[in-house]
Amino acid sequence: MINHEKLLNFPIPEVRQRVRPQDAVFYALSVGMGQDPMDTRQLPYITTQKGPVVMPAMAVVLGHPGFWLGNPETGVDAVRLVHGEQRITLHRPLPADGEVIGRTRVTGIVDKGEGKGALLYSEKEITDAATGELLAVTGSTTFLRADGGFGGPSGPVIPPNPMPEGAPDIVLDLPTRPEQAFYYRLNGDDNPLHTDPEVAARAGFPRPILHGLCTLGVVTHAILRELCDYRAEALKGLSLRFSSPVYPGETIRAEIWRSGAFRARVVERDVVVVNNGAAVLA
Template identity: 65%
Template sequence: MTIDPELLLNFPIPDISQRVTPRDVAFYALSVGMAQDPTDPRQLDFVDQHRQLHALPWMALVLGHPGFWLTDPRIGVDAVRLVHGEQALEQHLPLPVEGEIVGRTRVTGLVDKGAGRGALLYMEKQVLDAASGALYATARSTTFLRGDGGFGGPTGPVRRPPPVPGGPPDFVVELPTRPEQALFYRLNGDDNPLHADPAVAAAAGFERPILHGLCTLGVVAHALLRTLGDYDATRFRELQLRFTAPVLPGETIRTEIWRDGSFRARVAERNVMIVNHGLARFAGAGASP
């Protein structure tokens, strides 16, 4: 297959309307590992519908999800080999715990890295209130199309990530994942079989199904919320990161954080870097371990 760049850049991704319920909010938080410490009431605020429930800001990444539309054979993408490369999220308003939202996704760029080197696909999704049109969040992502370079498309511009800080981190937070976590997380709407089917994972070059990149982001963002936001989700403003290696469900994610909001993360058991070039911003000063 060969990419049809004109079709890909102008692909008509439909708007997705979605009803958000308190159950959805609680399930998402549980699916990214929140409240594994049931004695911490700050974490219970994101999962217990009998408390004053709060939505995690990065739930915006799964709301109004347009589905795995890159499998459309007209586009020509090798959908088995694609991976999530980068993700950014900006929160404009706190997400509702209950209400109707619309997810509006569009392709914003395509970069041909050359034959054998793959391609970069840039996308943006806005999450809006269905009634008023108010903008809750803007998500920007880079998908690495590993099997699709050399189609004669544009060679730039390529987004530059934030710099990696020097010196040791100011805080280190370790959070576990669960062996079945990808199976829970995919119920949020991302049903790519790479995260569930061992045969598909093997065909993509992995020893077994891997954790969704956005689930990894959820675990890392939890560490940031604990350290930089004191579990106050209203203080979150934005984050960006680059995925560098996959997590196997059941591994421990160690997030290294600097006071200026820079961060990176690695799998503790294998000492493999999984997230790099991270930068987060929370309103207010100070951080806590």
Template identity: 60%
Template sequence: MPFDPQNLLNYDILEVRQDYGPRETAFYALSIGLGRDPMDRRQLRYAGGAAQVTPFPTLPLVLAHPGFWLADPRTGVDPLKVVHGEQGLTLHAPLKLAGTVVGKTRVTGLVDKGEGRGALLYSEKTLHDAADGTLLATTRNTTFLRGCGGFGGSGVAEKPTHRLPETAPDFTVDTPTRPEQALWYRWNGDDNPLHLDPQVAARSGFERPILHGLCSLGVTAHALLAVLCDYDETRFRGLDARFTAPVLPGETLRTEIWKDGSFRTRVVERDVVAIGNGRCDFD
């Protein structure tokens, strides 16, 4: 199906209902690198090494995930030309230790970047507790659609980006990723073959499968939780960030953090910024 911006704006993404408990909670934490230090009890309580498994603050990013819905031919989008551009998260209420959640994702806007420059697709997921209807979290996603620009605009303004301080960061945290980390992370609900299949990665212009943006963001969130919240998840309120370069599984991520919650994350081996213009909301 050819690209039709109005069709994409009206595309109905199915609601997702998901049961979760200690297994799903611990797996997510392990998939973003928690538990690397088996002697750090602060990490173990998120990763299943304690009597009670505590949900990691960014777990709502993957709960009731709609999957790679843009691969549906009815969207008119070429899935090989889809790039995760930005991600936001606002936490409204704490997750229970176990329960059922309902996620509803919807398209909220489309920005025409011009012929040959692609388009920005904005979407939002609301996550509710299935038992009592409590709004738990809102996630915001910007997807860059290569080759879809030049349709004349949609009347939606492009979102502003957070400006980082011009001073040197106050804290720096280095975290190595694992070569097989994308293969673990996919089981959180994101099975985009770009992260799994070398042939698909090559057709998309990458030398090998790249790490999920949300996995890199989870690694970054771990650094933010440790530095800004002293591993107290009740102080973590949300974040927003822009993905600026791919990460290859096995590379080391260096998260640079300012006291006001600003952050960015570099790939140490290539000295490139992978996550930029970041802002963490915390108490």
């Protein structure tokens, strides 16, 4: 069972990471860029000859502490947790060559009650190791499906972004690949839920699911393409809620409003997988 104070103050290791141009290229490829070899606008993200330009969504893997909730000392049922929400705020362009420091901490835990799970809020600050400048802040909500009823607080809960009425202005289909989770995990997210069928079955899924943050990367690609003309500096942040898992190999359909609101669904099952999305544009 969760010990509220212990988890709230859990010592998540600081991560110092050397970032190389090939890391930025690999991240972009791992979330599906480069599948259209004739789209030259993507080349700055996926080649070192014309860049690379770092995808803003790479903030979620820079200075990433790994699957720290898998540590038994947390008291969490690590097999049954899922990524619930993600937030990114960009203060400066992310470096393609340099060193960064990621400092992650738990900022809140909400007990939804016995049998209803719990919400764990965490935040990561990414700074330039050489200058100390703040590059980005990312925030995550992890849904601890099996850990409710430990006697913790019932709030506050971060409210979701409102969605506009009416049809989206833009619809874009982006495919994922059957082996995409095996690529994406090399960014530092090695939760076996995404690669091991036995672990997926214990978590209640028929097969391994795609990382939620990989889905975020695919949707960020759609935002960059449709609202930013592939200009990374035009995207200052985004936030979204994961509403259902994606299985590797499925097609993600991004539904985007010019206001910056968005959601996404899986074409093959017509299931909304990302909801309450909001992009902050320059």
